Amino acid sequence: MAGRAIWKGIISFEEIRVPVKLYSGIADRKVHFRLLHGEDQVPVVQKMVHPHNNEPVAPQEMRRGYEFEPGRFIIFHPAELSALEPEKTREIDILEFVDPLGVGHQYYDRLYYLGPDAAGQPYALLAAALEKARSAAIIRWNMRKKTYFGVLYPADGLLQVSTLRYQDQIVDLSGLTRPTFRELEAQERRMADQLVQALENRFEPEVYRDQYREQVVAMVQAKANGQPIKAAPKPKPKPQVVSLADMLKQSVAHVRRERKAG
Amino acid sequence: MAEEKEQAISKRALWSGNVTFGLVSIPVNLLSVNRPRPISLRMLAPDGTPLRRRYFCPREERMLTADEIVRGYELDTDQFVVVSDDELEALAPEKSREIDLRRFVPLEQVDRRYFDRAYMLTPAGDTKKAYLLLAEAMERNRRAGIATFILHGKEHLVAILSENGILHAEILHFADEIRTPVQLDLQVPDMADAAAVEDLAARILAVRHDGFQKEALKDPQSGQLLALVEQKKQTGQDVIDVSEEGFEEQEDPMDEESGAKIIDLMEILKRSLALSDRRTQERPASRRVKAKGNQAVEAPVAEDCAALSHKELYALAQDKNIPGRSRMSDEELAKALSAVTS
Numbered sequence: 001m002a003g004r005a006i007w008k009g010i011i012s013f014e015e016i017r018v019p020v021k022l023y024s025g026i027a028d029r030k031v032h033f034r035l036l037h038g039e040d041q042v043p044v045v046q047k048m049v050h051p052h053n054n055e056p057v058a059p060q061e062m063r064r065g066y067e068f069e070p071g072r073f074i075i076f077h078p079a080e081l082s083a084l085e086p087e088k089t090r091e092i093d094i095l096e097f098v099d100p101l102g103v104g105h106q107y108y109d110r111l112y113y114l115g116p117d118a119a120g121q122p123y124a125l126l127a128a129a130l131e132k133a134r135s136a137a138i139i140r141w142n143m144r145k146k147t148y149f150g151v152l153y154p155a156d157g158l159l160q161v162s163t164l165r166y167q168d169q170i171v172d173l174s175g176l177t178r179p180t181f182r183e184l185e186a187q188e189r190r191m192a193d194q195l196v197q198a199l200e201n202r203f204e205p206e207v208y209r210d211q212y213r214e215q216v217v218a219m220v221q222a223k224a225n226g227q228p229i230k231a232a233p234k235p236k237p238k239p240q241v242v243s244l245a246d247m248l249k250q251s252v253a254h255v256r257r258e259r260k261a262g
Numbered sequence: 263m264a265e266e267k268e269q270a271i272s273k274r275a276l277w278s279g280n281v282t283f284g285l286v287s288i289p290v291n292l293l294s295v296n297r298p299r300p301i302s303l304r305m306l307a308p309d310g311t312p313l314r315r316r317y318f319c320p321r322e323e324r325m326l327t328a329d330e331i332v333r334g335y336e337l338d339t340d341q342f343v344v345v346s347d348d349e350l351e352a353l354a355p356e357k358s359r360e361i362d363l364r365r366f367v368p369l370e371q372v373d374r375r376y377f378d379r380a381y382m383l384t385p386a387g388d389t390k391k392a393y394l395l396l397a398e399a400m401e402r403n404r405r406a407g408i409a410t411f412i413l414h415g416k417e418h419l420v421a422i423l424s425e426n427g428i429l430h431a432e433i434l435h436f437a438d439e440i441r442t443p444v445q446l447d448l449q450v451p452d453m454a455d456a457a458a459v460e461d462l463a464a465r466i467l468a469v470r471h472d473g474f475q476k477e478a479l480k481d482p483q484s485g486q487l488l489a490l491v492e493q494k495k496q497t498g499q500d501v502i503d504v505s506e507e508g509f510e511e512q513e514d515p516m517d518e519e520s521g522a523k524i525i526d527l528m529e530i531l532k533r534s535l536a537l538s539d540r541r542t543q544e545r546p547a548s549r550r551v552k553a554k555g556n557q558a559v560e561a562p563v564a565e566d567c568a569a570l571s572h573k574e575l576y577a578l579a580q581d582k583n584i585p586g587r588s589r590m591s592d593e594e595l596a597k598a599l600s601a602v603t604s
Binding site: 003014016023024025026027028029030031032033034035036037038039040041042043044045046047048049050051052054056057061062063064065066067068069070071072073074075076077080084085086095096097098099100101102103104105106107108109110111113115116120121123124125126127128129130132133135138146147149151155156157158160162164165166167168169170171173176178179180181183184188189192193195196197199200201202203205206208209210211212213215216217219220221223224229244247248250251252254255 | 283284285286295296297298299300301302303304305306307308310311312313314315316317318319320321322325326330331332333334335336337342343344345349350352353354357363364365366367368370371372373374375376377378380382390391392394395396398399400402403405406408410412415416417419423426427428430432434435436437438439440441443445446447448449450451452453454455458459460462463464465466467469470471472473474475476477478479480481482483484486487490491494495500501502503504505531532535
């Protein structure tokens with residue numbers, strides 16, 4: 001699975017020009033299912049049909065429209081749409097330098113790596129300077145007929161980019177007032193704090209495995225071999241407790257016992 | 263009234279379940295905070311009618327209905343094993359309904375490279391007290407909760423972050439989904455000249471901001487498209503009206519995206535976070551039963567089903583093992599439920 005670059009570009013900041021190759025940083029490992037026709041188990045093909053007669057419409061006959069009111073559309077012709085495509089360019093513009101923690105987590109979309117596309121000098125310079133300044137750069141580039149934004153940051157001598165979502169694709173929550181609850185009691189707060197602290201740990205994503213994927217694969221193999229599939233037992237009801245403070249108290253005691261034993 | 267509002271929220275929810283904090287179960291709804299592009303174009307027939315997505319069997323050369331379609335896992339090329347919703351649910355029933363927070367980590371350790379999709383959790387039960395207690399405790403201690411749960415038939419790693427009294431759920435990639443530079447054959451280039459690095463770092467710091475300008479993250483295309491929309495509306499050019507000819511704005515059951523349409527998320531959020539006095543009285547015993555509803559709630563008869571949300575109907579159908587439930591409408595679910603209970 002050697003890496004293949006998906007795009008090439010040039011980062012520029014004043015007189016510095018850094019030719020780079022872009023690599024996807026994500027490998028999809030989720031379970032994938034295919035939709036089949038149940039009777040003959042043939043994978044289905046997706047078609048776009050006219051709702052009145054269920055007849056498929058050929059791609060070259062389809063039109064594209066914006067629904068500005070229910071049932072009312074504005075048609076866009078192919079030439080109009082292609083005129084709106086961003087300019088084809090290799091430039092990667094640096095818009096600004098920021099504190100990497102200042103970029104809201106909701107904006108993060110997808111990880112890419114950048115590798116040097118020529119002699120590594122300017123690349124190493126930019127990576128080292130960002131590292132030294134503990135900064136990230138907000139960048140913009142055009143790729144695959146779309147304008148992308150990203151946050152560029154160094155990691156172990158290499159440059160990485162997380163693409164950012166457009167502002168209007170994030171629900172703005174700044175208008176929400178903080179919910180308050182006047183009946184929260186000091187004791188409940190204290191117990192909740194204790195429970196959070198009792199469950200304290202480090203961020204170690206590698207300790208979590210997608211066990212469900214493994215279970216699905218095992219189940220499918222068993223089924224293919226003609227073994228019967230067991231239904232899982234129903235979850236047991238948890239003990240009923242009287243008040244929130246009591247439940248938290250019992251939880252803390254439980255966690256502490258577990259930690260001691262483990 | 264309040265029940266209707268609750269229903270409106272859980273209908274929009276992509277997932278409903280519990281956040282488990284020790285022995286406390288907190289009923290929540292999961293809502294997306296990522297929106298589709300503000301101006302998305304639809305595929306239309308030559309006469310302007312919006313098209314529907316349908317599935318076609320290439321062997322029989324005909325369109326299929328929803329109940330003729332099954333999910334298959336590809337073992338070898340062209341060899342499939344059919345997997346039912348029941349079988350998938352049975353594999354991990356608890357994780358399908360619970361986000362069990364057993365690990366709280368310092369906020370700054372949560373690596374943003376892992377972020378995949380952003381959601382938020384809104385309180386769903388009779389009382390919002392436990393929700394708020396957890397949100398506050400996480401914020402006070404500057405901790406994020408880490409867990410895994412199952413959404414749409416897939417297991418996800420999730421970070422629960424608390425901001426301004428609201429719980430956010432960031433779905434993360436699993437560690438083995440993040441490629442490493444070694445896998446990509448990326449070599450770290452030789453060190454740059456120290457003086458040049460020093461100089462560039464100083465220049466970066468001189469222009470650096472603390473907060474980033476999110477206003478700059480604008481899709482130039484959607485702005486141009488909107489301008490064109492206005493222009494055409496004014497002149498009446500390229501405007502097609504199909505609202506007369508039996509046009510129905512209904513959710514297409516075979517189109518997954520249409521169900522996720524969120525019209526006014528802010529309104530929903532304001533409502534679900536509002537703490538009305540009567541409904542926030544502590545009722546721990548009944549809440550526990552409600553939250554774990556699957557074994558405690560008796561399946562109601564048809565009339566009562568009309569008052570239930572899709573999620574509730576589906577949970578009951580799960581309990582009663584009603585076949586084909588994942589493809590049923592609310593009415594069909596209610597009918598099937600009353601058939602097994604009466």
